[in-house]
Amino acid sequence: MIIPYLELAISFLRVSLSAYGGGIAAISLIRHEVVVIRGWLSVEEFIRVVTLAEMTPGPLIVNTATFIGFRLAGVPGSLVATTAVLSPALLLLTALMLAARRLESRGQFRVRIQDAVKPAVLALMLMAIISFGRNAVTNLSTALIAALALAVLLVSRRKVHPVLVVIAGGIAGLFLL
Amino acid sequence: MFVVFFRTGLLTFGGGYSILPVLHYELVDSRRWLSEQNYTDIVSKAxxxxxxxxxxxxxxCGRVLRGKKGSATAVLGMAIPSVTTMILIAAYLFEYVHHPGVQRFMKGAAAAVAAQITYGVWLYARSAVRSVWVVLATAPLFAGAFFLGLHPLLLVATALVVGGPFVYRKAKLKAATSSPESEYSELME
Structure with missing residues (x-):
């Protein structure tokens, strides 16, 4: 009875520790874990799960973990998978914050890890635009929606809630696509 | 605070980077709980x-705003809506995913999410790129990721090892030359 939970936990812990750069990057890792190693889902099922995770609110990685956990072991399974996929990063962040505080209190200077990693973060973000954009912007209509949405976000000078723009994009999709 | 993060978790599609501009709107633009600089630092670490x-x-964000309780509140607020909707869908609504109307709506929304992600990166870049050096350092890292498919961990490690000494020295220099007052305010940040 315990074994499926344990396997779920181990799989998603592994995903969490190597998942980088947000949901899209994590997807290939989860596929490797769930389809190739464990054989819990077929490739087609997995693609359906990812589509679903993309269209439901919230972080992609949380959605995928919840769904797969639920499919395999019900509500407890979904909680196990989600906790496993989230906790390592949060523990790591806590540890880093404590370490930074310790170093700071010792010297007069501030340890600014966040400044050193900026270029890598920017590179990761640009990669995310490319990989997400390539899947989402596939023809003239989607390009039009994306361009309009970006224009609204940039011109509105932070007065329009970004979520409204996405909903508007969806409604435009109903009529255009 | 729980409400803000719950709402963000509930209303954001596409995950990851698409959430950044929404939180920016909620925490920096609309409520002014965090400064631009605060938020950029947080995004870099995250x-x-x-x-x-x-x-x-x-x-x-939760940690900076309200310590340990704040971080727990923020994470739960963010995760609860997606976990609940996902369970509901997995249990009852999986059949509707391939309905053509739903598909069209999602494709349009996905295109807008691509714009949202781009906008989030623009917000970050505008605040993070303070000197030419950042651009010069980003270019080879991006090329490595794009053309060679380097692992993200490798990019972050390279940035830390190569960039770390520069940032360290700059911070030290700043602490040495700045007046006690500004040093104090920096510590209070």
């Missing part, structure tokens, strides 16, 4: 660590 960018960001 992205450099493995795991879900959005949850990492929520965790750090």
């Amino acid at each position: 992205t450099a660590i493995p795991g879900a960018v959005s949850v990492n960001t929520a965790f750090l």
Whole structure:
């Protein structure tokens, strides 16, 4: 009875520790874990799960973990998978914050890890635009929606809630696509 | 605070980077709980660590705002809506996913999410790129990721090893030359 939970936990812990750069990057890792190693889902099922995770609110990685956990072991399974996929990063962040505080209190200077990693973060973000954009912007209509949405976000000078723009994009999709 | 993060978790599609501009809107633009600089620092750390960018960001924002309880509140607020909707869908609504109307709506929304992600990166870049050096350092890292498919961990490690000494020295210099007053305010940040 315990074994499926344990396997779920181990799989998603592994995903969490190597998942980088947000949901899209994590997807290939989860596929490797769930389809190739464990054989819990077929490739087609997995693609359906990812589509679903993309269209439901919230972080992609949380959605995928919840769904797969639920499919395999019900509500407890979904909680196990989600906790496993989230906790390592949060523990790591806590540890880093404590370490930074310790170093700071010792010297007069501030340890600014966040400044050193900026270029890598920017590179990761640009990669995310490319990989997400390539899947989402596939023809003239989607390009039009994306361009309009970006224009609204940039011109509105932070007065329009970004979520409204996405909903508007969806409604435009109903009529255009 | 729980409401803000719950709402963000509930209303954001596409995950990860698409959540960044929404949280920026909620925390920096609309409520002014965090400064632009605060938020940029948080995003840098959240992205450099493995795991879900959005949850990492929520965790750090909560931590900065209200300590340990704040981070727990933010993470739960962010995760609860997606876990609940996902369970509901997995249990009852999986059949409707391939309905053509739903598909069209999602494709349009996905295109807008691509714009949202681009906008989030623009917000970050505008605040993070303070000197030519950042651009010069980003270019080879991006080329490595794009053409060679280097692992993100490798990019972050390279940035830390190569960039670390520069940032360290700059911070030290700043502390040495700045007046006691500004040093104090820096510590209070």
